Amino acid sequence: MPNKLDFNQQPNFPQLEEEVQKFWEEDKTFEKSVQNRPEDNPYIFYDGPPFATGLPHYGHLLGSTSKDVIPRYQTMKGKRVERVWGWDCHGLPIENMIEKKLEIKGGKKGIEDLGIANFNNACQSEVLRLDKEWEKIIGRLGRWADFQNNYKTMDKNYMESVWWGFKRLFDKGLVYEGHKVILYCPRCATPLSNFEIAMDNSYKDVEDWSVYLKFHVKNSKNEYLVAWTTTPWTLPGNVALAVAPDADYVKVELNGEYFWMAKSLYKKVTEKVEKDSSKVKVVEEVKGSSLAGIEYEPLFNYVDVGDKKSHYVAVADFVSMEDGTGIVHTAALFGEDDYALALKLDLPLVPTLDDQGKFLDFVTPFAGMFYKKAEKFVNEDLESRNLMFLKEKMVHSYPHCYRCDTPLYFNALPAWFVNVQKLKDSLIETNESINWFPEHLKYGRFKKGLEGAPDWNISRSRYWGTPMPIWKAHDAEGVEHLRIIGSIEELQKWAVDADKVADINNIHREFIDDVEVWVDDEKTLKGMRIPEVFDCWVESGSMPYASVHYPFENKEKFEKAYPAQFISEYIAQTRAWFYTMHVMSVGIFDKPAFENVLTTGTILAEDGSKMSKSKNNYPDPMLLINNYGVDSLRLYMMSSTVMKSENLNFNEKEVADIRRKVFVIWWNVYGFYKNFANLAVGFSKPDFEPDHVMDKWLLERVVSLTKEVTEQMDNYDVVRASRNLMVFVDELSTWYLRLSRDRFRDKSLNHQSSQVFGFAIYTLAQLFAPVTPFFSEVIHQDMTGNNDSIHLTNWPDFADAKVDADLLAKMEEVKMVVEKIRAKRQEIGIKVRQPLASATVKSRYSAPTQDLLEVMALELNVKKVLWEVSKEDDVLLDTNITPELKAEGEARDVMRQIQNMRRKAGLKVGQVVEVTLKSWPESWQDEIEKKTDVRLKKGEEEGLVS
Numbered sequence: 004m005p006n007k008l009d010f011n012q013q014p015n016f017p018q019l020e021e022e023v024q025k026f027w028e029e030d031k032t033f034e035k036s037v038q039n040r041p042e043d044n045p046y047i048f049y050d051g052p053p054f055a056t057g058l059p060h061y062g063h064l065l066g067s068t069s070k071d072v073i074p075r076y077q078t079m080k081g082k083r084v085e086r087v088w089g090w091d092c093h094g095l096p097i098e099n100m101i102e103k104k105l106e107i108k109g110g111k112k113g114i115e116d117l118g119i120a121n122f123n124n125a126c127q128s129e130v131l132r133l134d135k136e137w138e139k140i141i142g143r144l145g146r147w148a149d150f151q152n153n154y155k156t157m158d159k160n161y162m163e164s165v166w167w168g169f170k171r172l173f174d175k176g177l178v179y180e181g182h183k184v185i186l187y188c189p190r191c192a193t194p195l196s197n198f199e200i201a202m203d204n205s206y207k208d209v210e211d212w213s214v215y216l217k218f219h220v221k222n223s224k225n226e227y228l229v230a231w232t233t234t235p236w237t238l239p240g241n242v243a244l245a246v247a248p249d250a251d252y253v254k255v256e257l258n259g260e261y262f263w264m265a266k267s268l269y270k271k272v273t274e275k276v277e278k279d280s281s282k283v284k285v286v287e288e289v290k291g292s293s294l295a296g297i298e299y300e301p302l303f304n305y306v307d308v309g310d311k312k313s314h315y316v317a318v319a320d321f322v323s324m325e326d327g328t329g330i331v332h333t334a335a336l337f338g339e340d341d342y343a344l345a346l347k348l349d350l351p352l353v354p355t356l357d358d359q360g361k362f363l364d365f366v367t368p369f370a371g372m373f374y375k376k377a378e379k380f381v382n383e384d385l386e387s388r389n390l391m392f393l394k395e396k397m398v399h400s401y402p403h404c405y406r407c408d409t410p411l412y413f414n415a416l417p418a419w420f421v422n423v424q425k426l427k428d429s430l431i432e433t434n435e436s437i438n439w440f441p442e443h444l445k446y447g448r449f450k451k452g453l454e455g456a457p458d459w460n461i462s463r464s465r466y467w468g469t470p471m472p473i474w475k476a477h478d479a480e481g482v483e484h485l486r487i488i489g490s491i492e493e494l495q496k497w498a499v500d501a502d503k504v505a506d507i508n509n510i511h512r513e514f515i516d517d518v519e520v521w522v523d524d525e526k527t528l529k530g531m532r533i534p535e536v537f538d539c540w541v542e543s544g545s546m547p548y549a550s551v552h553y554p555f556e557n558k559e560k561f562e563k564a565y566p567a568q569f570i571s572e573y574i575a576q577t578r579a580w581f582y583t584m585h586v587m588s589v590g591i592f593d594k595p596a597f598e599n600v601l602t603t604g605t606i607l608a609e610d611g612s613k614m615s616k617s618k619n620n621y622p623d624p625m626l627l628i629n630n631y632g633v634d635s636l637r638l639y640m641m642s643s644t645v646m647k648s649e650n651l652n653f654n655e656k657e658v659a660d661i662r663r664k665v666f667v668i669w670w671n672v673y674g675f676y677k678n679f680a681n682l683a684v685g686f687s688k689p690d691f692e693p694d695h696v697m698d699k700w701l702l703e704r705v706v707s708l709t710k711e712v713t714e715q716m717d718n719y720d721v722v723r724a725s726r727n728l729m730v731f732v733d734e735l736s737t738w739y740l741r742l743s744r745d746r747f748r749d750k751s752l753n754h755q756s757s758q759v760f761g762f763a764i765y766t767l768a769q770l771f772a773p774v775t776p777f778f779s780e781v782i783h784q785d786m787t788g789n790n791d792s793i794h795l796t797n798w799p800d801f802a803d804a805k806v807d808a809d810l811l812a813k814m815e816e817v818k819m820v821v822e823k824i825r826a827k828r829q830e831i832g833i834k835v836r837q838p839l840a841s842a843t844v845k846s847r848y849s850a851p852t853q854d855l856l857e858v859m860a861l862e863l864n865v866k867k868v869l870w871e872v873s874k875e876d877d878v879l880l881d882t883n884i885t886p887e888l889k890a891e892g893e894a895r896d897v898m899r900q901i902q903n904m905r906r907k908a909g910l911k912v913g914q915v916v917e918v919t920l921k922s923w924p925e926s927w928q929d930e931i932e933k934k935t936d937v938r939l940k941k942g943e944e945e946g947l948v949s
């Protein structure tokens with residue numbers, strides 16, 4: 004492997020890659036690359052486990068490449084990098100799939116009618132349906148991962164460790180049960196956590212009603228308080244109005260009625276109803292505090308408020324003067340501020356919706372109606388009773404369920420929380436020791452997220468997840484007792500019927516929901532488990548220890564290797580997996596879970612919109628790979644700012660460009676080396692100083708490039724490392740090789756150049772190996788003739804080598820001047836093949852060495868380059884073409900013509916043939932014949948005589 008390379012043909016990269024992949028599989032190269040490195044020199048990588056409910060998309064390919072590049076690099080640096088694959092199995096997405104597939108109607112009730120066991124079985128059999136497909140695609144991508152020893156979040160061992168971690172948090176006083184107003188999905192009948200909503204596109208612009216209501220002041224004839232809302236469905240639940248105590252409010256007269264609104268807002272509102280502002284008269288002005296206590300007639304009378312005081316004006320500090328009327332409608336249960344105010348003032352807390360978002364029976368006209376659907380009827384009802392001041396449509400950003408797309412609403416629900424407020428200082432402090440790439444995330448998005456984080460709601464009223472290990476009972480006095488179970492052993496110890504759990508090997512709900520547990524140590528109180536399961540982010544956040552069944556197994560290994568050196572995911576995970584892992588880790592172990600985090604951006608369609616299957620706005624990844632080769636795709640992504648957490652608008656043409664500008668050129672350069680270099684001298688790092696300045700420069704360039712790339716890879720700056728290498732491929736071809744071709748013609752003389760050139764090509768392959776593992780492997784095996792892998796070699800280390808920075812800088816100057824003179828030639832219209840007597844460079848910089856001037860002269864096809872130190876930068880060409888120069892120019896044209904003929908005829912170098920030409924400059928005959936391996940013959944019909 005691979006088959007002998009044929010440089011007369013265009014390279015077929017996808018085919019070469021498949022051969023390489025086959026070699027890796029047969030050779031077990033990945034396994035070797037881990038085992039060859041010492042166990043006591045580990046580099047720990049945590050993989051955020053994917054859901055396997057669909058096939059990998061570009062986001063997975065990006066993440067997978069990033070998760071492959073760094074481990075391959077660290078392996079070459081001598082580290083042992085184990086990479087065990089994981090599967091995320093639980094959670095809402097899979098439950099929703101099963102509900103659809105089994106056509107379960109009625110939401111949770113439907114599931115419970117079917118039976119939790121049946122439902123969970125269906126989830127389990129669905130969840131890894133595509134695992135083999137994944138393995139295939141990830142393999143073709145070149146990502147090395149251990150699929151054999153994979154872990155699954157639904158494994159008993161994994162779940163047991165999740166229990167253990169939760170108990171640790173509970174014992175440290177970091178968990179509580181409370182009521183909180185949380186965004187709630189009525190279809191899934193479960194609350195969602197704030198970071199589930201912060202991810203991706205949970206917020207969507209939707210058109211909703213914006214309504215201004217007239218709340219009739221009690222005992223007045225025609226005086227109203229005007230309040231605004233965009234959620235009319237909450238109006239049947241209204242219990243109070245709130246005003247800002249220090250703001251100014253006015254009573255205005257309009258068409259014989261009186262309306263209270265904030266002074267700063269009333270014009271904006273009334274002008275929508277009455278264009279003629281002279282008809283709107285302010286008749287009274289007061290501070291908000293003096294409105295407090297005013298009672299009003301409820302809009303609806305469905306809510307039984309009991310003995311509680313309600314339907315009056317209260318003061319609150321959350322009233323906005325940005326929009327609305329400065330008077331806020333309060334439906335105690337459906338807003339965070341509303342709920343806090345309701346608790347403070349002891350307002351009635353009466354729900355109007357059931358757990359599926361439908362109006363309860365006592366809200367008679369809307370009973371059984373989905374809350375969103377009811378809005379139209381609520382509005383109509385209010386309009387018919389002349390209680391609508393103004394109604395308009397507005398577009399605003401509204402949260403939706405990330406799985407089922409149902410509009411969410413705020414709901415006050417009982418739930419379990421991790422007390423993030425208590426942990427906050429340590430969360431922020433431990434972030435100090437984490438190295439973020441890109442750096443701005445550390446104090447930007449991540450730290451800001453920590454600072455603003457609310458307590459984490461970790462309970463879900465669902466089925467397919469790790470059950471929360473909380474057993475509860477009330478004693479005779481009604482006092483609540485809890486038992487938190489942290490392991491299967493503890494469950495067996497405290498189970499009322501020990502036999503029932505003696506052989507338990509599955510701890511999903513259907514196996515433990517009916518297990519009674521003694522909640523007191525005296526074993527007098529039998530408790531039942533609370534029905535909730537964990538938010539699946541608790542499970543992914545527990546991945547570091549749960550994936551190795553810590554502390555039940557791998558105790559020493561885990562403790563020695565914690566935290567990980569490296570994780571990498573896309574930007575949305577800063578508020579999700581990075582966050583939950585950080586919370587679990589700081590809560591349990593008082594330290595961060597990871598030391599370095601490489602955050603990628605999001606891959607979008609070419610036009611900047613989200614990639615969407617239904618819109619068909621992106622190329623099929625496998626077709627693309629089979630077209631250009633996966634190395635081109637990998638390099639495209641790795642050299643893009645998507646590796647600095649910015650968005651990338653995916654452009655197939657740019658992948659094609661990379662294939663052409665990097666891999667085809669790399670292939671051609673290597674082909675030249677194979678054809679013209681003296682391969683016998685080898686390609687180890689030269690221990691001599693080369694005679695020729697181009698060889699000298701190339702050697703220095705490779706050493707300095709290696710140092711730069713090493714530093715960048717150490718800093719997780721894969722973008723700069725990749726771009727640096729791409730620039731070098733171009734330099735190797737269009738600078739070194741272009742200026743050195745002639746010197747390679749005679750194999751017996753080019754041994755120094757051959758070794759330097761070979762060294763450059765091989766080192767390039769090594770430096771590129773983590774990013775473009777396939778073609779690097781091809782070069783390695785072809786150059787060494789060995790049947791081993793470049794990925795088992797050591798990363799080139801020239802840390803001790805001195806770099807001749809002067810030479811590198813001078814060469815950059817020379818390149819720039821050459822560009823200028825080329826441009827000048829084009830401007831005057833004298834082609835490059837026509838030799839000229841001289842070029843004069845005026846420069847602020849001192850002259851390069853004589854050999855560099857000669858290099859320039861050769862490249863520019865001038866007899867000499869004159870360098871004058873001057874205040875102004877300029878280049879001049881001697882355009883006087885003498886008969887001798889003219890003859891030389893013609894000779895070059897002839898030589899070029901002959902080379903073209905030879906190429907077309909497929910002649911080998913050194914194969915001498917006869918050529919018939921009409922004419923050529925006589926004085927150049929010997930030179931032409933020698934350089935092109937021909938004998939010249941005069942004749943009318945031009946061509947090769949074979």
Ligand SMILES: [Zn+2]
Binds near residue numbers: 189191192404406407
């Ligand atoms: Zn939902």
